[in-house]
Amino acid sequence: xxxxxxxxxxxxxxxxxxxxxxxxxxxxxxxxxxxxxxxxxxxxxxxxxxxxxxxxxxxxxxxxxxxxxxxxxxxxxxxxxxxxxxxxxxxxxxxxxxxxxxxxxxxxxxxxxxxxxxxxxxxxxxxxxxxxxxxxxxxxxxxxxxxxxxxxxxxxxxxxxxxxxxxxxxxxxxxxxxxxxxxxxxxxxxxxxxxxxxxxxxxxxxxxxxxxxxxxxxxxxxxxxxxxxxxxxxxxxxxxxxxxxxxxxxxxxxxxxxxxxxxxxxxxxxxxxxx
Numbered sequence: 206x207x208x209x210x211x212x213x214x215x216x217x218x219x220x221x222x223x224x225x226x227x228x229x230x231x232x233x234x235x236x237x238x239x240x241x242x243x244x245x246x247x248x249x250x251x252x253x254x255x256x257x258x259x260x261x262x263x264x265x266x267x268x269x270x271x272x273x274x275x276x277x278x279x280x281x282x283x284x285x286x287x288x289x290x291x292x293x294x295x296x297x298x299x300x301x302x303x304x305x306x307x308x309x310x311x312x313x314x315x316x317x318x319x320x321x322x323x324x325x326x327x328x329x330x331x332x333x334x335x336x337x338x339x340x341x342x343x344x345x346x347x348x349x350x351x352x353x354x355x356x357x358x359x360x361x362x363x364x365x366x367x368x369x370x371x372x373x374x375x376x377x378x379x380x381x382x383x384x385x386x387x388x389x390x391x392x393x394x395x396x397x398x399x400x401x402x403x404x405x406x407x408x409x410x411x412x413x414x415x416x417x418x419x420x421x422x423x424x425x426x427x428x429x430x431x432x433x434x435x436x437x438x439x440x441x442x443x444x445x446x447x448x449x450x451x452x453x454x455x456x457x458x459x460x461x462x463x464x465x466x467x468x469x470x471x472x473x474x475x476x477x478x479x480x
Contacts, residue, residue, distance in 0.1 A: 206280075206439040207439060207440050207441045209441040209445075210280070210439055210440065210441050210444055213444070213448055213452070214271065214280060216452075217268040217269070217271070217451070217452065217455055218268065218269055220268070220455065220456050221264070221265045221268040221269060221455060224261055224264070224265070224455075224456075224459045224460075224463070225261060225262070225265060227463055228257060228258060228261045228463055231254060231257075231463060231466050231467075232254060232258075235250055235251065235254055235466070235470075238250075238470055242469070242470065246469040246470070247469075249308070249309075249312050249469040250466060250469045250470055252308060253305055253308070253309065253465050253466045253468070253469065254466050256301040256302070256304050256305045256308075256462075257301075257302075257305060257462045257463055257465065257466055259297060259298055259301040260298045260299075260301050260302040260305070260459065260462045261459055261462065261463070262298075263294045263295060263297060263298025263299075263301070264298060264454070264455050264458070264459050266285065266291070266294050267291060267294065267295060267298075267451075267455065268451070268455040269281075270283060270285055270286045270291065271444070271447070271451060272286055272288060272291050272435070273447060274288050274291065274292055274340075274343075274344040274431070275343055275344055275347050275348070275349060275352065275410075276347070276436075277347070277430070277431070277434050277435045277436055278435070278436055278437075278438045278443060279435045279436070279437055279438070280437070280438070280439065280444070281437070282435075282437045286435060287431075287432065287433075287435065288344065288431040288432070288434075288435055289428075289431050289432045292340075292341065292344050292431070296337050296340070296341070299333065299337065300330075300333065300334065300337065302458070302462055303329060303330055303333040303362065304330055305462060305465050306326075306329055306362075306366050306465070307326050307327070307329040307330045308326075309465050309468055309469075310322055310323075310325070310326040310329070310366065310369045310370075310373075311323050311326040311327070312469070313373055313468070314326060314369065314372075314373070317373065317376050319372055319373065319376070321372060322369045322372050322373060325365050325368060325369050326369065328362075328365060329362050329365055329366060332358050332361055332362045332365075333358065333359065333362050335358060336354070336355045336356075336358035336359055336362070337355070339351040339352070339354040339355040339358070340352065340355040343355065344427075344431060345422060345424060345427035345428060345431060346421040346422050346423075346427050347419075347421055347422055347427065347430075348411070348414055348419070348421040349407050349408075349410040349411040349413075349414055350411050350414075352407040352410075352411075353404060353407045353408050353411055356399055356403050356404045356407060357404060359399060360396055360399045360400060360404070363392055363395055363396050363399070364396065366392055367389065367392045367393065367396065370385055370388055370389045370392060371389065373385060374386070374389065381468070384464060384467065384468060387461075387464060388461060388464065388465075391457055391458075391460075391461045394457070395453075395457075395458075398449075398450070398453065402449055402450065403450050406446060406450075
């Protein structure tokens, strides 16, 4: 493993370990606050905790065992690095992450009597579910067109999330307001990154596929290929294009997922202080 790759991989692994420890600490805190929260908000917090846990551990697998699905490239030669295993865990984790957003925004929008937020929250999960289908299409076929559509749909969902956050931000105060600022900042950064880095990367790869007239797999051949074939690559040239999105995905996105656990808790304390 080249030095640059080793440093990057070790850094991801350390961040992943810290993410897991923070999530486990969140489990302890939620249990301690059980009697302090309303039943409604405790249930919502538990849901956030479970969904976040799936996302945290899903990202942990992908961070410790990095891979590039469409190209069948992995860093560590292990059966858990199988593209089928990795893509399945990624799909489950991403659906849980977006479910966090949809559920949280719906709950707060309903509590705040903000009809537009509750209505927008309905669209977030279906959009990402469709994005996952395009992702699987690209992973199976090894073509990159599906990834272009997938990442574009993530941007659409992120814009809906940002609109909801902006609408709710005006209705918050204190610590809750600061948490919303963090979530808004992360969402804006994510949108800009996707538009300027991630989507152009996949678009360029798609255009290269067309220029080289690459043959893509059929459904049956593609499933068989992603189940049994992967190539171990340990050079910096191979992984350099993947470093920006993977580094942010397995750090900032995970932190946002964990931060959402605390929104119902803060909401309850804020409500109590008003009484």
